[in-house]
Amino acid sequence: MKNPFFSIGLLLLSGLLFSPACSIKKIAMNQVANALTGPSSSTVFSGDDDPDLVGDALPFAIKMYESLMVANPGHSGLRLRTGSLYIMYANAFLQSPALMLPASEFKLQEFNYQRAKKLYLRGRDIILSALEHKYPGFKQNLQKKLYTQALAATNKKDVPLLYWAGAGWLGAYAIDPFDMDLGMTLPAAAALMNRVLELEANYSGGAIHEFYILYYGSLPDYMGGSLQKAREHFEKAIAVSAGKSSTPYIALATTVSVKEQNLGEFRSLLKQALAIDPDSDPENRLLNILNRRKALWLSEHADDFFLETETTDSENKE
Numbered sequence: 091m092k093n094p095f096f097s098i099g100l101l102l103l104s105g106l107l108f109s110p111a112c113s114i115k116k117i118a119m120n121q122v123a124n125a126l127t128g129p130s131s132s133t134v135f136s137g138d139d140d141p142d143l144v145g146d147a148l149p150f151a152i153k154m155y156e157s158l159m160v161a162n163p164g165h166s167g168l169r170l171r172t173g174s175l176y177i178m179y180a181n182a183f184l185q186s187p188a189l190m191l192p193a194s195e196f197k198l199q200e201f202n203y204q205r206a207k208k209l210y211l212r213g214r215d216i217i218l219s220a221l222e223h224k225y226p227g228f229k230q231n232l233q234k235k236l237y238t239q240a241l242a243a244t245n246k247k248d249v250p251l252l253y254w255a256g257a258g259w260l261g262a263y264a265i266d267p268f269d270m271d272l273g274m275t276l277p278a279a280a281a282l283m284n285r286v287l288e289l290e291a292n293y294s295g296g297a298i299h300e301f302y303i304l305y306y307g308s309l310p311d312y313m314g315g316s317l318q319k320a321r322e323h324f325e326k327a328i329a330v331s332a333g334k335s336s337t338p339y340i341a342l343a344t345t346v347s348v349k350e351q352n353l354g355e356f357r358s359l360l361k362q363a364l365a366i367d368p369d370s371d372p373e374n375r376l377l378n379i380l381n382r383r384k385a386l387w388l389s390e391h392a393d394d395f396f397l398e399t400e401t402t403d404s405e406n407k408e
Contacts, residue, residue, distance in 0.1 A: 176213030214258030296330030307345025
């Protein structure tokens with residue numbers, strides 16, 4: 091009796107032997123893309139303990155991913171990784187360092203802010219193109235403010251795409267809140283994040299709640315800002331992350347505490363952020379190390395954000 095598995099094997103072999111070279115190349119490209127976008131590959135960056143090493147390496151890595159993406163445009167994982175790396179780089183290695191530049195470096199600060207804004211939007215657009223590829227008409231529906239129609243077919247597998255597109259969107263606006271054209275599109279970004287919240291409320295250890303601290307805490311009331319909602323998401327972020335992430339503390343301090351001119355809370359939140367051991371969460375070690383740098387700088391420059399630091403300091407000394 092003929093072995094059926096032998097027949098199947100012959101069919102597969104003949105398919106490989108007589109398939110066009112481009113098909114073999116495509117298979118190889120997909121294998122490489124899958125390997126480079128798997129869950130473990132992201133910790134090469136996020137788990138590192140040397141921010142300067144990662145900052146120097148990221149531009150090359152981003153362009154490598156982008157080259158693969160151009161060669162394999164249908165690979166959603168490549169679009170997600172390329173877009174999210176642009177957004178991470180803009181935040182961690184352009185916007186945050188620019189904030190900490192001295193006043194004498196104003197021109198360099200503004201240059202880096204504008205670079206960050208462009209990269210935020212580049213990352214956002216790459217990820218939106220992945221959603222458009224999966225759901226034709228997605229971007230047009232967003233532009234027409236048909237958010238329910240745009241997002242109806244999305245599912246839990248799309249959560250990372252939705253999250254990073256929204257994060258890049260808000261990141262760009264946070265740098266340039268006087269860009270009224272961009273500000274008019276923010277409801278679309280909010281719609282993406284609301285969908286993330288619906289599909290996976292505790293996504294990425296509370297990252298969605300960290301986003302909403304910044305979103306509600308930074309926007310004015312007439313654009314949907316709410317200090318109360320920011321505080322509610324702060325509590326949720328702390329609970330979900332089990333206190334291992336320093337991001338919620340810094341997010342609340344730099345938005346709500348500053349808006350309310352609550353210096354005591356500002357310092358208390360930064361102190362709690364600095365108390366977190368980066369090694370307590372190995373997969374996010376890099377973020378907590380970067381947050382430590384930022385928290386130290388904020389602590390030393392409170393007078394840049396508060397009107398009464400000198401009075402309060404003298405009263406504390408007495």
